[in-house]
Amino acid sequence: MFFIGIFGVENKNKEIKILDNISCKICKGTVTGKLIKNYNFFHFFFIPLFKWNETYYVKCTGCKSLYTISKDKGKAIENGENIEITYLDLQEVNIQYNSNDYFRENRCLRCGREIDSNFTYCPHCGERSK
Incomplete structure (x- = not known):
């Protein structure tokens, strides 16, 4: 019996949730934003086996600015908890240097x-x- 294994490493972005009442530092107001999870994963026959390097981003729907938030808050929101994202939680990402x-x-x-x-x-x- 001949068996060929297909495996690899990929990077993926997953939109988790639309967040209301985000205080955007560029818009200088309260707007909505998208919570996005970025991670790397190893797959075998297109079945993801494990993930690493998880990062959570909030993208402002108004000016399209990109912010990172802590992994703890990102996971909590992904798990359905009612967590508030404050102005201080948003760390601005310089999108000019983001390779994604x-x-x-x-x-x-x-x-x-x-x-x-x-x-x-x-x-x-x-x-x-x-």
């Missing part, structure tokens, strides 16, 4: 608005983008 395509967007680091990748300066606030 799911999060990559051309945004001005000053005003947070989306800009074309060919622009040297933000057309909204004038900040140098390159």
